[in-house]
Amino acid sequence: MTELKKLSNGFEYLEIQNDSATAKIALQGAHIFEYKRKGKDELFWLSEVSDFELGKAIRGGVPICWPAFGMNNPDLPQHGFARTSLFELVSSIEVDSDTTIVELRLTHSKESLKLWNYKFELTLKVTVSDSLNIELKTINTDEKEFKLTQALHSYFKLSDISNAVVKGLDKKPCFDALTNKNFLEDGDIVFTQEFDKVYQKVDNEIVLQDKEKTINIKSEGSSSVVIWNPWIDKCKRMSGMKNDAYKEFVCIESTNAFEDFVILKPKEEHTLKTQMCF
């Protein structure tokens, strides 16, 4: 069952329930902010002080960074405009009692053309079952080609950041956004300070280990991954976050970032996919 719900301030979201899981997706930014398998803990971290207001990105869940990751396009706001844009619900299909597929779409508008002068169709397809599948498809409906970078900027909920271990990036080329240095990652990743790195040539599964909980993350249409935790000082400066929120999450983002950008000629399409199992 998929229901359209509204907060007292008019902010709309979809509530999806089936026999294997529940999920919530805001129409603004097609932003998944809850996914919970039956009998399991919530997968995503959501800030207790997050905004649920038009024009402000939700802090937590899976923000969509599009058509730019970070400041990859200096003409656009950080992480692009999709996360604060209103998507329309295209369809919601109950494949069976355990699986629901929801599609939401954003197309160019007068406002978006002022920011980014290209015609496009952006569709998020979310399959809610005993795993979560997310597919972000971009179609170039313009007469000219365009370049994009993007991310499914997932915030994973943790027991504590000190218990988190990220596996699968050993020996991967990496750009440290804090030092602007490039190097090869060495071994598993643990967190003891601010962390903001972009990994390239990633074609394998990433595993997030948090005590006995194991989350497997597999991406397609992407060869880059971003790992982020703001730690103490940056967390205090972040909007929509309590001062100690950094202890509660790690971002593992399926991206097309930096050199892993996408060029789409007219009528061409690209799909960034991620599957999360736990």
Ligand code: TA6
């Ligand atoms: O993905 C990591 C990152 O680019 C960090 O540098 C940090 O800024 C984070 O995204 C959050 O960005 P936001 O615009 O949501 O505050």
